[in-house]
Amino acid sequence: MSGPILQLERLGKNYGALRVTDDVSLAIEPGELHAIIGPNGAGKTTLVHQISGLARTDSGRILFEGQDVTRTRMPERVRLGLARSFQITSVLPGFTALENVALAVQARSGSSFRFFTPASRDPALNRPARELLDRFGLGARADVPASLLSYGEKRQLELAIALATDPKLLILDEPLAGTSHDESRAVVEILRGLKGRISILLIEHDMEAVFSLADRVSVLVYGRLIATGTPAAIRSDAQVRAAYLGEEEVVA
Ligand SMILES: Nc1ncnc2c1ncn2[C@@H]1O[C@H](COP(=O)(O)OP(=O)(O)OP(=O)(O)O)[C@@H](O)[C@H]1O
Numbered sequence: 001m002s003g004p005i006l007q008l009e010r011l012g013k014n015y016g017a018l019r020v021t022d023d024v025s026l027a028i029e030p031g032e033l034h035a036i037i038g039p040n041g042a043g044k045t046t047l048v049h050q051i052s053g054l055a056r057t058d059s060g061r062i063l064f065e066g067q068d069v070t071r072t073r074m075p076e077r078v079r080l081g082l083a084r085s086f087q088i089t090s091v092l093p094g095f096t097a098l099e100n101v102a103l104a105v106q107a108r109s110g111s112s113f114r115f116f117t118p119a120s121r122d123p124a125l126n127r128p129a130r131e132l133l134d135r136f137g138l139g140a141r142a143d144v145p146a147s148l149l150s151y152g153e154k155r156q157l158e159l160a161i162a163l164a165t166d167p168k169l170l171i172l173d174e175p176l177a178g179t180s181h182d183e184s185r186a187v188v189e190i191l192r193g194l195k196g197r198i199s200i201l202l203i204e205h206d207m208e209a210v211f212s213l214a215d216r217v218s219v220l221v222y223g224r225l226i227a228t229g230t231p232a233a234i235r236s237d238a239q240v241r242a243a244y245l246g247e248e249e250v251v252a
Pocket residue numbers: 015018020038039040041042043044045046047
């Protein structure tokens with residue numbers, strides 16, 4: 001298809017009297033890695049809640065591959081190819097790493113009635129699940145219960161779970177938060193490997209990662225987008241620098 005994979009048109013959301021996202025318009029191109037940065041409380045998480053369908057949108061429209069999904073329920077958005085990594089909450093602690101990914105592959109294949117057949121023993125689910133774990137450097141940890149994985153390994157597992165749904169657009173909300181230096185480098189390399197193959201919307205506070213990975217960066221401040229551009233353009237944008245003063249180091 002031609003045209004943006006995701007288009008936000010004047011999106012808005014209020015929590016009571018607070019306007020949390022305000023008139024946000026943005027187009028994400030197929031294969032693009034687009035980062036959204038902004039100070040704490042700027043509305044980044046709320047925006048991805050709106051895009052993924054977790055939060056209702058009060059005004060504006062969300063178009064996914066040209067289709068209006070503003071009122072579409074979250075499972076249907078996932079089926080269309082819009083996946084979101086749900087931080088650790090998507091990891092089932094009582095299941096092994098392999099079972100977690102196999103269950104996500106199973107959900108994609110729509111065979112949820114086979115839930116009680118151990119998904120990790122079904123080769124049709126097991127094989128792609130193992131491939132994903134290998135890709136994420138978790139191959140040797142396949143049979144470890146998710147509850148025993150390190151924090152960083154859980155973050156990697158949650159990415160593998162999101163990718164198991166075979167998304168066209170992957171939304172990541174702070175995938176590096178709480179990871180060690182080595183774990184964070186591993187996740188950055190995984191994201192680099194995905195670049196161009198799927199579209200990625202990345203919310204991240206680690207500016208070094210953002211500026212090394214993103215094709216374009218948007219800056220959200222008090223719910224409004226104040227700038228969108230290449231990393232170089234954003235880095236030298238006076239308004240962006242002013243908005244971040246005392247907040248974060250934009251100069252990566
Ligand atoms: N469910 C809610 N009810 C009321 N207010 C909320 C709710 N969720 C978020 N907010 C408020 O909306 C504003 C934006 O929050 P949000 O979490 O979207 O920001 P953020 O940019 O993701 O912040 P951070 O970088 O700290 O994660 C904040 O003032 C927050 O207190």
